Amino acid sequence: MLPAFSLVLSSRFSVKKTLHHRIDTKHTVCNTSAQSKSLQTKDDEPAMKPSTVLQTKRNLVRETVTRFRATNPRVFGSVLYGKDAEDSDLDLLVDPLPGATLFDLGGLQIELEDLLGVGGDLLTPGDLPAKFRAQVLAEAIPV
Secondary structure, three states: OOOEEEEEEOOOOOEEEEEEEEEOOEEEEEEOOOOOOEOOOHHHOOOOOHHHHHHHOHHHHHHHHHHOOEEEEEEEOOOOOOOOOOOOOEEEEEEEOOOOOHHHHHHHHHHHHHHHOEOEEEEOHHHOOHHHHHHHHHHOEEO
């Protein structure tokens, strides 16, 4: 039987790709998301820090964001502070446009992970906990 891909959506719009293998009547689930680790790039190229990848593909990220009914991509987290490592994730903040759906945001996260070869979180301002929302919004820098 062929493996089937599905999306697992969390309450804060974080999307995880999950690979399901059917074995007899049981299911084995393997998480293929790189939420906390950098994915290898094409053809076993060495992994790069998310900040380096983002710098080289900045314009592609902006173009991708607009294709998925979002705007104003911003960086926060370890990349913002220059503390990212090769196994760091990339935290991005976007503003959804009117009419944007969860499918738009999920598709955007998958597209960005594939484009950059780096896992991470894609959040909207409303997804941020109120406790530190103002700080993140004030410090986040545009892509």
